[in-house]
Amino acid sequence: MAADCEAWLNANPVEAQDLSDSFVSGEEDNGGSLLSNKNINNEINGNWLSSSSNSIHEARLKAKAKRRLRKNSSRDSGRGDSLSDNGDAVRGTAVAPTSPKSKLLDRKSRLGKGRGLPKKGGAGGKGVWGRSGEVYGPEEVDEKDPNYDEAQENCVYETVAPPLEEKDFEKTVSPIVQEYFEHGDTNEVAELLAELNLGPMRSEVPSLAVSLALEAKASHRELTSRLLADLCGSVLSRSDMESSFDKLLRELPDLVLDTPGAPQLVGQFIARAVSDQILSKSYIESYKGRVGCQYTRAALDRAAVLLKMTMGGLRIDNQWGAGGGQRPVMQLVKEMNLLLKEYILSGDIKEAERCLRDLEVPHFHHEFVYEAIVMVLESKGDKTFKMVLQLLKALSASSSITVDQMRRGYERVYMDIAEINIDVPRAYFILEQFVDQSFNTGVIDVKIRDLCPCRGRKRFVSEGDGGVVKLESY
Numbered sequence: 001m002a003a004d005c006e007a008w009l010n011a012n013p014v015e016a017q018d019l020s021d022s023f024v025s026g027e028e029d030n031g032g033s034l035l036s037n038k039n040i041n042n043e044i045n046g047n048w049l050s051s052s053s054n055s056i057h058e059a060r061l062k063a064k065a066k067r068r069l070r071k072n073s074s075r076d077s078g079r080g081d082s083l084s085d086n087g088d089a090v091r092g093t094a095v096a097p098t099s100p101k102s103k104l105l106d107r108k109s110r111l112g113k114g115r116g117l118p119k120k121g122g123a124g125g126k127g128v129w130g131r132s133g134e135v136y137g138p139e140e141v142d143e144k145d146p147n148y149d150e151a152q153e154n155c156v157y158e159t160v161a162p163p164l165e166e167k168d169f170e171k172t173v174s175p176i177v178q179e180y181f182e183h184g185d186t187n188e189v190a191e192l193l194a195e196l197n198l199g200p201m202r203s204e205v206p207s208l209a210v211s212l213a214l215e216a217k218a219s220h221r222e223l224t225s226r227l228l229a230d231l232c233g234s235v236l237s238r239s240d241m242e243s244s245f246d247k248l249l250r251e252l253p254d255l256v257l258d259t260p261g262a263p264q265l266v267g268q269f270i271a272r273a274v275s276d277q278i279l280s281k282s283y284i285e286s287y288k289g290r291v292g293c294q295y296t297r298a299a300l301d302r303a304a305v306l307l308k309m310t311m312g313g314l315r316i317d318n319q320w321g322a323g324g325g326q327r328p329v330m331q332l333v334k335e336m337n338l339l340l341k342e343y344i345l346s347g348d349i350k351e352a353e354r355c356l357r358d359l360e361v362p363h364f365h366h367e368f369v370y371e372a373i374v375m376v377l378e379s380k381g382d383k384t385f386k387m388v389l390q391l392l393k394a395l396s397a398s399s400s401i402t403v404d405q406m407r408r409g410y411e412r413v414y415m416d417i418a419e420i421n422i423d424v425p426r427a428y429f430i431l432e433q434f435v436d437q438s439f440n441t442g443v444i445d446v447k448i449r450d451l452c453p454c455r456g457r458k459r460f461v462s463e464g465d466g467g468v469v470k471l472e473s474y
Contacts, residue, residue, distance in 0.1 A: 160197075161195070161196065161197040162197060163197045163198075163199035163200070163201075164196055164197055164198055164199060164201050166201060169198075169201045169204060169208075170208065172196065173193075173196075173204075173205060173208055174208065174212065176189055176192050176193070177189075177208065177209050177212050177227075178212070180223065180227060181216060181220045181223060184223055186226060186227050186230040186231070187230075189227060189231070190230065190231060190234055190235050193205065193231070193235050194235060202235075202236060202240050203236075203239075203240040203241075203243040203244050203247075204244065204247075205231070205235075205236060205240075205244070206228055206231075206236065206240070206241055206244035206245070207244040207245070207247045207248050207251075209224050209227060209228065210224060210228075210244075210248055210266070210269055211248070211251075211255065212224075214255060214258075214259045214262055214265055214266075215258065215259060217358075217360060218358065219360055221265070221268075221269075224269075225269065225272045225273075225276070228241070228273060228276070228278055229276040229278060232276075232278045238278065238279070238280070241273065241278050241279060242279060242280075242283065245269075245270060245273065245279065245283075248266055248269075249266070249287075249293075249296045249299060249300075250296075252266065252293065252295035252296055252299060253293065253295055256295055262295070262299075263295045263296075263298035263299040263302065264298065264299070264302050266299040267298070267299040267300065267301070267302025267303040267306070268302065268303070268306060270283070270284070270299065270300070270303040271302070271303040271304075271306035271307050274303070274307060275307070284300055284303055284304055284307075287300055327361075332359065332361060332364060332367065333367060333371070335359065336356075336359075336367060336368050336371050337371055339352060339355050339356060339368075340352075340368075340371060340372055340375055340388075342355075343387070343391060344375075344383075344384060344387060347387065349390065349391055349394045352391060353394065353395060353398065353400055356368060356395070356400060357400065362402070362405070363405075365400075365401045365402070365405040365409075366405045366406075366408035366409040366412065367409070368401070368409070369392065369401065369405065369406055369408075369409025369410065370409045370412045370413060372388045372391065372392060372409075373388070373409065373410070373413045373431075373434065374413065374420065375388065376388050376430065376434055377420055377424050377427050377430050377431060377434075378423075378424055385430075385433075385434065389434070389437055389438065389441065389443075392406070392438065392443050393441050393442070393443050396442070396443050397442075406443065406444065406448075407444070407448055410435070410438075410444060410448050410451075411448075411451065413431065414451060414452060414453055417431060417453055428453070428454060428455045431452065431453075432452060432454060435448075435449055435452040436449070
């Protein structure tokens with residue numbers, strides 16, 4: 001349309017006098033020929049137009065053509081044709097047309113196609129990462145790149161962890177061992193150690209685990225022996241184990257300061273390691289004749305004695321004992337019965353308390369209370385009655401047995417008293433006396449005392465007693 005208007009304007013030039021709004025002068029009135037020619041020019045498509053309407057029509061055409069040319073010139077950034085102030089076309093103007101801010105920031109298509117959405121779905125343009133969820137394929141290497149290297153195509157990139165330094169070894173591995181004492185999963189420890197680049201500090205793992213176990217419980221030492229057996233071969237080698245135990249023997253004078261029984265405990269670890277085939281059988285014999293420290297000699301002697309006992313038939317695979325949560329219930333019940341029988345013979349309350357604490361089953365102390373009361377019901381005489389009452393009083397005062405565990409133990413006896421009474425006819429009577437004495441000494445409270453069952457049968461006396469009702473239970 002703009003090209004048609006421009007061609008029409010070039011074919012029909014309009015002089016300045018056509019655009020003037022002044023009246024016709026006298027000279028023009030006298031020239032009839034000029035007026036007739038002008039009237040002929042004012043006839044368009046068979047319609048006669050006045051001079052003023054003709055000028056307005058041509059001015060509108062010029063303004064419309066000028067607007068279209070300005071719009072086309074703004075698209076090619078100043079290159080092309082434009083119009084000057086008087087309407088003349090100017091070629092090759094370098095001045096960039098101004099456009100509103102909204103036009104600069106608008107990324108919609110101006111071609112008149114589509115629904116007015118952003119180009120390429122919002123993934124196009126400079127500095128754009130692409131649409132969300134787009135997966136890029138492997139980038140091809142450009143052989144014409146100045147930085148191209150032939151060996152670059154065969155490179156394999158891996159994540160390499162730096163070797164663990166000595167100053168960071170203890171604070172990195174100690175939490176792993178301490179957490180293992182809680183869950184007891186050797187596979188998790190092996191995975192965590194495999195992720196670390198131990199490097200030359202690999203042989204320090206067994207010595208650190210044993211040193212932590214020396215200050216822990218017997219069940220933790222058993223877990224440490226199992227851990228060393230599972231790590232040998234997969235994470236640690238036999239040479240790492242031997243060098244680690246060599247370090248333990250050298251550090252025994254320092255370990256004795258914190259753990260007086262360290263030589264005997266280290267000797268048990270060595271014997272257990274030889275039994276589990278972590279250490280060679282000639283490990284102890286290699287130290288003969290070249291040991292000057294008394295603590296090292298004591299540890300090696302302890303290990304040698306245990307290995308000789310193993311040859312005689314004694315099993316050493318469970319020398320530390322298992323933790324309370326890992327033992328079978330029948331074994332715990334048996335050990336508690338042995339503990340009570342030993343206490344009845346010796347009368348040592350502190351030793352009985354220590355043995356109960358070493359079982360490491362605070363959640364199972366109600367079984368100890370149950371077995372103690374049943375022993376009182378089945379005993380003959382007052383000796384067992386008084387000794388068990390003193391033991392329960394001492395354990396309750398020291399909080400070795402909690403109030404909840406004590407209550408559960410008494411309630412279990414209340415529930416089984418009917419079956420116990422079949423074997424022990426006087427069970428109800430002895431239980432009532434024991435419960436009253438327990439309440440008087442402060443072992444139980446009034447609620448537990450009131451729950452004590454009594455024999456429900458009331459015996460009516462025969463006619464020889466005059467019909468008097470006896471309220472005794474027997």
